[in-house]
Every structure is written in structure tokens, then in C-alpha cells.
Amino acid sequence: MHIMEGFLPPAWCLFWFLVSAPFIVYGMYQLRILMREKREALPLLAVAGAFVFVLSSLKLPSVSGSCSHPTGTGLGAILFGPCITSILGLIVLLYQAIFLAHGGLSTLGANVFSMGIAGPVLAWAIYKGGQKAGLNTYLTVFFAATLADLFTYVVTSVQLALAFPAEVGGIATSFAAFAAVFAVTQLPLSIIEGAVIALTFKYIIDVRAEILVKLGVLTDAAVGRLRGVGA
Amino acid sequence: MTAAIEFQDVHFAYPDRPESLKGIDITIGRGSKVALVGPNGAGKTTLLLMCNGMLRPTKGRVLVSGRPVAYDTRSLREVRKSVGLVFQNSDAQIFAPTVWQDVAFGPANLGMPQETVKKVVADALHYVGLSGYEKRPPHHLSGGEKKRVAIAGVLAMDPEVLVFDEPTSSLDPATSEEVMDLLDEMNHGGRTILLSTHDVELAYRWADEVVLMEDGAVLRTGTPEEIFADRTVLARARLKPPAVLDLFRELRDRGVLTDTAPPKNALAFTDLVERRIRGGVRRNGHGTICLRDVAGPDGTAALACLLGGSAKVWVGAMGTRAKKVARDEGIAVDFTYGVIDKCLLRAVNGEDSLILTSGGMIAHTVERIDEYARTSGREIVVRQV
Amino acid sequence: MENILDDYAQQNALRETGTWAKLLLGGGAIAAALVSAGPLAPAFIAASMAAITVGIARIPARFYATLLTIPLSFAVLSAGVILFLSGGGETVWSMPFGGITLAFTTGSVNQAALVLSRTFAGMCALFFIALTTPMVEIFTVLRSLRLPPEFVDLAMLIYHFIFVLIGEALATRNAQEIRQGYAGFGNAVRSFSMLAGTLFVRAWEKGEELILAMDARCYDGIFPTFGGERGISRREGVAVVAYLSVCSALALLSGGIQIF
Numbered sequence: 001m002h003i004m005e006g007f008l009p010p011a012w013c014l015f016w017f018l019v020s021a022p023f024i025v026y027g028m029y030q031l032r033i034l035m036r037e038k039r040e041a042l043p044l045l046a047v048a049g050a051f052v053f054v055l056s057s058l059k060l061p062s063v064s065g066s067c068s069h070p071t072g073t074g075l076g077a078i079l080f081g082p083c084i085t086s087i088l089g090l091i092v093l094l095y096q097a098i099f100l101a102h103g104g105l106s107t108l109g110a111n112v113f114s115m116g117i118a119g120p121v122l123a124w125a126i127y128k129g130g131q132k133a134g135l136n137t138y139l140t141v142f143f144a145a146t147l148a149d150l151f152t153y154v155v156t157s158v159q160l161a162l163a164f165p166a167e168v169g170g171i172a173t174s175f176a177a178f179a180a181v182f183a184v185t186q187l188p189l190s191i192i193e194g195a196v197i198a199l200t201f202k203y204i205i206d207v208r209a210e211i212l213v214k215l216g217v218l219t220d221a222a223v224g225r226l227r228g229v230g231a
Numbered sequence: 232m233t234a235a236i237e238f239q240d241v242h243f244a245y246p247d248r249p250e251s252l253k254g255i256d257i258t259i260g261r262g263s264k265v266a267l268v269g270p271n272g273a274g275k276t277t278l279l280l281m282c283n284g285m286l287r288p289t290k291g292r293v294l295v296s297g298r299p300v301a302y303d304t305r306s307l308r309e310v311r312k313s314v315g316l317v318f319q320n321s322d323a324q325i326f327a328p329t330v331w332q333d334v335a336f337g338p339a340n341l342g343m344p345q346e347t348v349k350k351v352v353a354d355a356l357h358y359v360g361l362s363g364y365e366k367r368p369p370h371h372l373s374g375g376e377k378k379r380v381a382i383a384g385v386l387a388m389d390p391e392v393l394v395f396d397e398p399t400s401s402l403d404p405a406t407s408e409e410v411m412d413l414l415d416e417m418n419h420g421g422r423t424i425l426l427s428t429h430d431v432e433l434a435y436r437w438a439d440e441v442v443l444m445e446d447g448a449v450l451r452t453g454t455p456e457e458i459f460a461d462r463t464v465l466a467r468a469r470l471k472p473p474a475v476l477d478l479f480r481e482l483r484d485r486g487v488l489t490d491t492a493p494p495k496n497a498l499a500f501t502d503l504v505e506r507r508i509r510g511g512v513r514r515n516g517h518g519t520i521c522l523r524d525v526a527g528p529d530g531t532a533a534l535a536c537l538l539g540g541s542a543k544v545w546v547g548a549m550g551t552r553a554k555k556v557a558r559d560e561g562i563a564v565d566f567t568y569g570v571i572d573k574c575l576l577r578a579v580n581g582e583d584s585l586i587l588t589s590g591g592m593i594a595h596t597v598e599r600i601d602e603y604a605r606t607s608g609r610e611i612v613v614r615q616v
Numbered sequence: 617m618e619n620i621l622d623d624y625a626q627q628n629a630l631r632e633t634g635t636w637a638k639l640l641l642g643g644g645a646i647a648a649a650l651v652s653a654g655p656l657a658p659a660f661i662a663a664s665m666a667a668i669t670v671g672i673a674r675i676p677a678r679f680y681a682t683l684l685t686i687p688l689s690f691a692v693l694s695a696g697v698i699l700f701l702s703g704g705g706e707t708v709w710s711m712p713f714g715g716i717t718l719a720f721t722t723g724s725v726n727q728a729a730l731v732l733s734r735t736f737a738g739m740c741a742l743f744f745i746a747l748t749t750p751m752v753e754i755f756t757v758l759r760s761l762r763l764p765p766e767f768v769d770l771a772m773l774i775y776h777f778i779f780v781l782i783g784e785a786l787a788t789r790n791a792q793e794i795r796q797g798y799a800g801f802g803n804a805v806r807s808f809s810m811l812a813g814t815l816f817v818r819a820w821e822k823g824e825e826l827i828l829a830m831d832a833r834c835y836d837g838i839f840p841t842f843g844g845e846r847g848i849s850r851r852e853g854v855a856v857v858a859y860l861s862v863c864s865a866l867a868l869l870s871g872g873i874q875i876f
Contacts, residue, residue, distance in 0.1 A: 004687045006658070006738015007694065007731065010650040028764050035766050039835075040827050045770055047823035050777030051816055054785055058811070061804030091771050095778065098746045098754070099620045101686055104738055105745075106646055160694065164731075167703025167724070177697045196809045203813030211820050285832060308834045316832050323825045324832075328752045328775045332840050337833040339840035348840060365842070368752060370779035371626065384833065 001156045001182060002096070002111055005104025012163045017109030023117045027086040034084070045080075049088040052076045053095055060192055068189045069102075074148035075197050077120030078127045078141060079215055085124075089116025114155040123148035137218075137226055141201045146194030153186040154179065233297035234258040235392045235423040236282055236314070240291035243277055251277045253447040254291070259392070259425055264418050266434035266455075267427040269444035270469040275396070275427035276319070278444070282394045282425065283314040296391070312341060315385035319396040321377035330356070330372075330380050331365035337388040355387040359413060360551045375406035382413065393417060395426040399433060408568030409554075411437060416550050419591055435459055435473040436496060436569070443468050456493050475500045498572050498579070502607055512609055518578040519612045522596060525556040526589035529616075534562065537585060537616065545577045545584035549596070553587040562587075571599050578611050585616075619679075620782075621743075625750040629674040635753040637852035641859060642745035648863035649737035653871030655729045658737035661863055665740035673748045683743055684736075691735045699728035705876060722876035729875050751775055759841050769839040777822065784818050785811065 008016075034041045056072040072092070076085040093111050096102040103111050123144040130140030161175035204212060209223040218226075236259040243252040251274045259265050267275045280286040281293050284300050284307045293300045295310050318324045327333035334355055338348045356362050359379040369377060378398070385393065398414070399407035411433065418424050428434055434441055434455060441458040443450040445468045451458055459465065459472050460480070472480070475494055482488040488507055494500035505512055521537060521544075523529070538544050546562060547570035548554045557564045564587075566573045574584040586596060597613055604611045625631075630638065645665055649658045670677050704723020711718050720728075752775075758768045788811050792798065797807035848856070 002690075004690050004735050004739060005646060005742040006649050006735040007691070010647075013650065028767055031766055031770070032764065039837075040823075042766070042770065043773065043826035043830065044820070044823040046773030046826070047777050047781075047819040049770065049774040050781050051819040053774070053778050054781040054815065055812055057782075058785065058789075058808070061798070061801060061808050063801055087767065087770070088774075091767075091774055094771075095751075095774070097742060098749075098751060099622050099778075101621060101683060101739065101743055101746055104646075104742055105643070106650060106738065160697075164698050164702065164727075166701035167721075168701075174697070174701055177701055178694070181693050181697055192805065196805060196812065199806065199809030200812040200816065203810055204816055207813065208817045208820070211817070283832060285828060307831075308836075311832060311834050318829070318832075322780065323822075324829050326773060326776050326826055326829060327839075328755060328772045329842065331842055332772075335840035336830075336835075336838075339838045340834045340836040342836070366752060368626070368750075368779075369776070370783075371623075388833065 001114070001153050001186060002093075002103035003107040003156060003159065005097070005106060007104075008107055008110060008159070008163050010106070012159070013106045013109060015109075016107075016113050016159065020109045020113045020117060023086050024090060024112065027083045027090075030083040031087050045084065045088070048076065048080055048084075049091050052088055053092045056092065056096065057100060060189065060196065062192065063188065068185060068192075070193045070196065071115055071119065071149060071152060073115055073120045073152075074123040074145040074193070075200065077124040077148070078144060078201075079212075079217055082117075082120045082124045085120040086112070086116045089120065092116075110156075110159050114152045114159065118155045119148040119152035122151045131222075137222065138198045138202055142194045142198040144194075145197035146190045149190035149193050150186070153182060153190065157182065232261055234294070235261045235263075235296065236425065237294040237297075238278070238281070238291070239294065241278075241281065241288045241293060242290035243274075243281070243286060243288050250289075251447050252281075252288075255449055257442055257449060257452060259423060260440070261391075261423055262418070262421060263423055264414075264437060264439045265423075265425045265442060266438035266440075267425065267442050267444060268429065268431065268434050268458075268468070268470065269427075269450075270429065272446070273444040273468070274447040275444055279316065279394050279396050279425070279427055282392070283316045284310045285316070308341075312388060313390050314392045314394060315388055315390035316394045317378075317381050317385050317396065317398065319400060321374070321381045324381045324384070325369045325377060328368055329365065330361065330367050330369060333369060333380060334384045334387050337384055341388060351387045351389070352383075355383040358386060358416075358551055359383045360409075360555060362555075375402055375409070378402060378406075378410060379413070382410075386417070390422070392423040392425065395424070397428055398426055399428065399430060405567070407433075412549065412568045413551065416592075419595065429470070431459065431470055432473050435476065443470075445469075456495065460493055479503070496569075496572055498576050498603075501576070502579075512607060514608065515610045516581060517609060517611050518581050518583040519614060520574050520578055520600060521583070521585045521614050521616045522593060523585065523587050523616050524589055524593050525553050525587050533616075534560075534585070538562070542583065545574060545582060547571075547574050547584060547586045549586060549588040549592055550590070552589045557587055571596055575600065575603055575611065579609065621683075621746040622751050624675060624679075624747050628748050630672060630748045631750070633748070634846055634848050634852050635749055635757055636848045637856055638749045639745065639754075639757060640848070641856050642741045642749075644856070644860040645741035645744070645863060646738050648860065648867045649734050649741065651864075652730070652734065652737075652867040654873045655726075655733035655875070656870040656873045657863060657866035658730070658733035660866055661737040662733065662740045664859070664863075665737070665744045669740070669744050669747055673744075675747050680743070680747075684739070687735060687739045691732055691739075695728045695732040695735075698731055699724050702727045708876075725876055726874040756841055765839075772839060773826075777819070780822060781815060781819055785815055788814055 052072040056069050060068050060070055062068055073085055073089050076088055090112050093103055093108060097104055126144040126147060127140055157175055157179040160178045161171045164174055165171045166173040205226050212218045213220055238255045238257045241252055241255040242250055244250040269275055287302050295314055300310055325333050327336060331352060334352045335348050338351045359382055361379055398410055414424055438455050441455050442452045443458055450468055451464050459476050465472055475497060479493050479500060488503055490503055494503055545565045547566035548557045548564045549570045570586055574586055577584045600611055600613050645661050649661050652658050669675050670680050699720050700718055702724040703721050705721045707719050707721050709720055755772055792807045798804045
């Protein structure tokens with residue numbers, strides 16, 4: 001969920017820039033190391049970023065006919081790790097603001113935090129945890145993507161509530177109200193995106209599993225198992 | 232003189248696949264125009280990718296300017312400085328956000344200082360006729376324009392040898408002609424050009440030498456006349472002969488024509504037929520060919536009176552500069568490729584034409600027209616105006 | 617898939633105006649809208665930005681109007697929440713609903729109005745930037761801001777690939793649609809996933825091709841920039857300063873003007 005340009009009061013805009021800054025700085029540092037080690041990193045990251053952007057610009061199928069887009073960063077985190085995803089997320093958000101007028105420049109800090117950092121970290125954690133625990137990969141991916149989306153939406157509601165606490169009941173009431181109002185679109189969206197991402201993951205495994213092995217997302221053994229199951 | 236590129240018993244196989252190249256031995260002479268012709272799967276692209284070290288032979292070796300290609304980073308850089316490769320698909324070659332940045336990519340990474348980069352890019356864009364396109368993003372360009380950006384990007388690195396993988400595939404006929412004219416201009420400038428194509432007409436008209444490939448091996452090398460006259464080898468390569476040659480051979484087989492030397496183009500062919508029917512060709516009464524150097528002191532002055540008369544004057548523009556000048560002055564151009572031959576065809580019919588060109592191509596044009604006049608026995612007046 | 621505003625930016629009437637001028641104008645307008653305490657200044661900013669975008673930059677009015685509907689649902693819903701939740705001043709309207717009382721007060725109306733107008737002002741200013749400043753111009757600005765070069769190089773390459781992948785996505789989706797790929801929800805989900813998967817695989821393959829293409833031209837870590845991006849001209853400077861002064865003055869002085 002993007003917070004639109006001009007919505008947050010200036011103090012809060014600044015606050016979220018400051019909160020996101022350390023993560024972004026660390027991400028840039030990781031980026032520099034990665035590019036220094038592997039020359040091929042730059043072109044591959046570029047296509048990764050473009051993929052996340054284009055994915056997020058497509059319209060998800062919906063039951064209600066409403067217009068919703070995948071965030072794409074959940075899948076990004078599973079494929080590329082959370083540090084790099086935060087940088088890709090920053091660029092994608094910048095392009096979403098300038099190419100699609102989604103989100104904003106003053107709200108970039110807030111949006112990066114919810115969509116580029118919080119969501120992806122959770123997605124990655126769930127995925128890695130699920131793999132370690134030996135859970136079904138597709139189920140893990142589904143939960144990683146769905147919960148990351150929901151988490152992003154919760155974080156955004158918190159950001160809105162902090163900026164506009166209710167007269168009666170303060171931040172908590174405000175949070176409940178914002179969350180409730182957006183739940184109508186965000187809940188189904190998260191589930192659909194989760195399902196779609198899991199299916200996409202399966203598709204990639206069926207067609208070009210070696211890419212996932214190269215990225216370190218799956219081991220050869222895991223691919224063998226999954227392919228065996230699916231066959 | 233050392234060959235520009237030489238292949239010595241080159242074999243290549245992709246991992247776990249049968250061989251794509253099965254012992255290639257060819258020599259690309261310096262300054263020549265060589266066409267690699269063959270069906271899909273013959274190994275043309277694989278061969279071309281070896282010319283600048285992008286693929287490494289599994290056996291045998293590739294020599295560039297007489298030196299074997301070494302595959303460490305530094306040597307590869309050197310090879311790629313002198314051998315420029317233009318991919319078949321321009322979308323795979325262009326990746327920067329603007330035309331300028333894409334063309335500047337090669338020079339910048341070769342370590343040229345900023346001022347030199349600017350100059351080299353400006354020159355390359357001018358050469359391909361894309362000055363003014365610097366800030367445009369490549370995804371807004373047409374196929375022909377993208378191809379020219381790709382060529383400019385390689386040209387800016389000033390390579391001695393230019394290699395093109397199917398330069399005219401996916402281009403419309405007019406754009407193909409312009410690209411071929413560009414290649415000719417580069418060759419006049421002293422560069423060696425090697426291209427692959429299945430366009431038999433193109434190879435026949437354009438190349439000095441043809442290398443015919445099939446299933447990873449060279450079937451035959453030789454001049455276009457030799458190769459395309461060999462029916463068996465052509466059939467093996469699954470190619471059709473060029474139309475002019477095909478017509479000539481059919482007429483000869485029927486006894487209508489008795490010449491032995493095959494015609495190189497429409498002009499030569501029609502002359503053969505005319506001689507047969509009329510017993511000879513007319514000596515005079517032909518049209519005049521006027522030649523104007525657009526880079527000279529007159530520029531485009533007074534062309535209006537040449538073109539304004541009641542009789543039609545055909546206009547041909549050879550080279551980027553002439554085309555640009557014609558465009559800027561609003562002169563309608565009839566021929567953009569194969570200009571000399573087309574104007575000769577007009578002259579033979581008694582029609583006048585005007586050729587706009589510049590630089591070294593002036594002398595070349597005069598020489599070609601005089602040569603034709605000598606061999607055909609026709610008197611063609613060439614006037615520099 | 618929506619229109620990419622960059623395409624409009626490439627052809628807008630303000631293409632030749634300096635990038636710094638456009639960014640300062642738009643950015644300054646956003647800042648002025650943010651610091652306003654009342655809805656008047658943001659309303660002015662929204663209206664003037666819209667006028668500049670449609671009138672001077674010649675963006676088609678109808679298209680611009682559809683763009684404005686993008687933030688509409690978010691803005692209205694959020695403003696609605698604020699309307700009912702914030703307080704201050706006297707109650708203007710109230711109604712029992714279920715167990716609670718829905719009410720809005722003079723204070724909350726003012727808050728909601730402020731937020732709504734500020735969002736519209738922000739969006740109009742953002743549209744101004746998005747529709748008049750092509751991304752390729754912004755890259756030079758990013759470089760001059762001394763952002764890490766790897767980051768800017770990455771952004772530039774991503775820019776190119778976005779268009780390549782959009783083309784692929786459209787082609788794939790059309791191919792799916794003509795075979796009823798999106799008839800019915802279940803089909804749509806499956807087709808969409810295939811689309812996303814194909815897109816990923818193609819993206820990866822293009823990445824590998826790119827490595828070859830860059831090596832073929834001796835890639836050594838350098839991504840050239842056009843450089844020599846001119847600063848802000850006198851005329852532009854005057855115009856920007858004038859406009860922002862008006863906006864700031866309004867922002868600071870008209871804070872007291874509220875609905876209630």
C-alpha cells in the first residue's frame with residue numbers, strides 16, 4: 001500500500017526517512033561489495049529490479065473487479081535477499097512515483113520502510129525458516145508472500161495512525177480504523193498475491209530451476225525433490 | 232599482408248552438444264567485404280562470435296591481425312578494440328537509457344578522456360545519420376534507428392574490422408538499403424567488413440568474397456560469381472541463386488544467351504540481353520550523369536536549375552553526408568543504395584541523373600562509370616557540377 | 617498496465633526547460649503544501665500546478681483528469697477516517713451507529729480538509745514532475761547529488777529493462793487473452809502466475825545477454841553520463857523563486873483560514 005504524496009505531515013515524512021536510512025545505507029554498502037566481487041551482479045540486479053517494477057505494474061486478477069497490484073518485493077526478497085531488495089525497492093518506489101504516480105517523493109521514506117524493508121525482511125525470514133524446518137516449499141512461499149503483504153499493510157496503517165491519532169483512543173483507535181478501512185482491499189490482495197507468487201515460483205522451478213539454484217534460493221537436491229513431487 | 236581474421240582448423244561445441252563448427256579454415260583479407268552465407272543452423276553466428284573472442288574454440292585457433300587470440304581479460308579487450316561485433320538483435324546490444332550514453336559506452340570503457348569520448352560519439356552519430364538523437368531513449372526508436380545506434384556504438388570504438396550478424400534481417404527494404412550503404416561507406420574508409428546473411432541477393436551484389444557454410448563446415452569459398460553459379464553446392468546449402476544469375480543461366484541453357492561470364496547485376500544482365508537481341512549496344516545518345524560533391528565549395532547551390540527542367544532528372548545520394556544534405560535542403564532522393572548502377576541504368580535509357588556524394592566517393596564514382604563505359608562500349612558523359 | 621508517464625514527459629512542451637528548474641518547482645511546491653496549516657495554500661498549489669501542467673506543458677487535459685483519480689480512493693478513504701476520528705472544536709454532526717456514535721467536529725472537518733487538499737497539492741506537484749521531467753534527465757541530477765555511482769548505474773540499467781520487460785509482458789498477456797486465459801477467476805490466477813514466471817525467466821535471460829553485450833564493448837565498470845547538464849537559467853530561476861514565494865507566503869499566512 002503506497003502512502004500518497006502530500007498525505008503525511010512533514011515531520012513524519014522526515015521521521016520515516018531517518019528510520020529507513022540505516023537500512024538503505026547498509027543496502028548500498030552491500031551493493032558495492034557485491035558489484036566489486038562479481039561483475040555480472042550489475043546486469044542481473046538490473047533485470048531483477050525491472051522485473052519487480054513491471055510485476056508491480058500489472059493488475060492482479062481480483063474477485064471484486066477492484067484494481068490491485070502486487071507489491072513484488074516479497075518475491076524479490078525470497079529471490080535476492082532482503083538487503084539487496086531494499087535497494088531495488090527504493091528504485092522501484094522512485095520509478096513508481098515518477099512513472100505511475102503511485103506513492104510519492106516526500107513519502108518515499110515511509111513507503112520504503114513498509115514495502116522495501118519490513119515486508120521483505122519478513123518474507124525472507126519466513127522463507128528461510130520454512131526451508132530449514134523442512135516445510136513444503138510452495139506453502140512456505142505462499143505464507144512468506146501473503147504475510148509479508150499483510151505486514152506491509154499493517155506497518156502502513158501504523159504509519160498513518162501515528163501521524164493522525166484519534167481524538168478519543170489515540171493511536172490504537174486510529175490504527176484500528178485505518179486498518180479496517182483498507183482491509184477490504186488488502187486482505188484479499190495479500191492472499192491472491194501469495195497464491196500467485198507460489199504458483200510463479202512453481203512455474204520457475206518447472207521451467208528454469210537452475211536460475212534459482214544459481215541465486216542460492218534452492219539447492220539442487222531441493223529442486224530434485226520438488227520436480228519429483230510435481231511430476 | 233596479414234589477414235584481418237584467420238580461422239585455423241576451428242572446432243566448437245557447446246557443452247554436452249554435438250559440434251557446431253567442425254574444422255573451419257578461412258582467411259578474411261584486410262579491407263575486404265566478406266559474406267558468410269548458409270542456412271539456419273549452419274554455424275554462422277557461432278563463427279562470428281569467435282571473431283571477437285566471445286566464444287572460444289574447443290580446438291584450433293582464431294587469429295586477429297596475425298596474432299592468435301588469447302582468452303584472458305586483457306587480451307580480449309585488445310581484440311574487441313579492433314574487432315567490433317554488431318548483434319543480429321539490436322535490443323540485445325543497446326542497454327543505456329539514452330542514445331548518447333549507449334554510443335559512449337565503448338569509448339568510455341576503453342579509457343578515453345571525456346572530451347575525446349564526446350567527439351568520438353558525435354562523429355559516430357553523424358556518420359550513421361543520427362545526430363540530434365543523443366537524448367532519445369532507445370525504446371522510442373524504430374528498428375532501423377536502433378540498428379544504426381548499435382552500429383554507432385561499435386564504430387565509436389574505431390575498430391579495424393566490423394562483424395555483422397545478419398545486419399538486414401528484420402529491417403524493411405528501404406532501411407536495409409541504407410544500412411548496406413553505410414557498410415559500403417565504412418569499407419571505403421578502409422575497414423574490413425564481415426557479415427552473415429541468408430539474403431542471397433545481398434551477398435551476390437555486395438560481397439568481394441563469399442564463404443558458403445552448411446552444418447558447421449565450409450562448403451566453398453570464392454567470389455560471388457563462382458559460388459552462386461555452382462548449383463550443387465547451392466542446393467546443399469539450401470539456397471536459391473540470385474535472380475539475375477538464375478535468369479542468366481536459364482537463358483543460356485535455352486541457347487538464347489551464349490556468354491560465359493555471368494552478369495553481376497541488373498545493368499550487366501540487361502546489357503547482355505540487349506546485345507543478343509539487337510546485336511550490339513548503342514554507342515551514344517545516353518543520358519548524362521552529373522556529380523556533385525556536397526562537401527565541396529558549391530554545396531547544394533544552383534542544383535535547383537539542374538533539377539528544374541522539363542525532363543525528369545533522377546537523384547541519387549551516396550553516403551550519410553549526401554543524404555543528410557539532401558534531407559536538409561528538401562531535395563527528393565530517388566536512390567539511396569546502389570546509386571551508381573541505378574543511375575547508369577537510367578543513363579542507358581537516355582535519362583539524366585544527378586549523384587550527390589562527398590569525399591573519396593567522388594573519385595570512386597567517376598572510376599566506376601568510366602570502367603563501365605569502357606567495358607560496355609557505351610559513351611556515358613559524366614560531369615562534375 | 618497503465619500509461620507510463622515518462623512517455624508523456626519525453627514529448628511535453630517543457631522538455632527543453634532545465635531539469636533543476638522543474639525539480640525545484642515541483643519539489644518546492646510539495647514542501648510548501650506540506651508546511652501549510654490551512655487548506656487554502658494547498659488548494660492554490662493544486663490548481664496552479666494543474667494549470668501549469670495542462671496549460672504550459674500541454675499535457676492532454678482528459679488524460680490529466682484520469683490521472684487525478686488515482687489518488688482519489690486512498691485520499692478520500694483516509695480523509696474519511698481522519699474526519700471521524702480526530703477532534704477539537706464543536707460537534708457538527710453526529711449519529712449513533714451500532715454501539716458507537718459517528719461524529720465529526722469542526723476540528724476534524726478542518727483536519728480532513730487540510731489532509732485532502734494537501735494530498736491533492738502533493739499529487740499535482742508530483743504529476744508536474746512526472747509529466748515534464750523525463751527520467752533520463754533526472755539521472756544526471758542523481759549523479760550530481762553524489763549518490764553512490766553503483767546505485768545510479770543500477771537505476772539507469774533498470775530504466776532500460778523496464779521497457780523491454782513491459783513489451784514482453786504485454787505480448788505474453790495478449791497471447792494468453794486470445795486463448796481465454798483470463799476468462800474466470802481461476803484461469804486468471806493461473807495465467808497471471810505463468811505471465812509472472814515467464815517474465816522472470818525472460819528477465820534473467822536478458823540479464824545474461826546483457827553481460828555478453830557489455831563485455832563485447834569492453835565493459836570496465838564505467839557507465840558514461842552525458843554530463844554538462846546545465847544549471848538553472850536566470851529566467852527559470854526568477855520564475856521558480858516567484859512561484860515558490862507566492863506558495864510559501866500563502867502557506868504561512870493563510871493558515872488561519874479554515875472551513876470552520
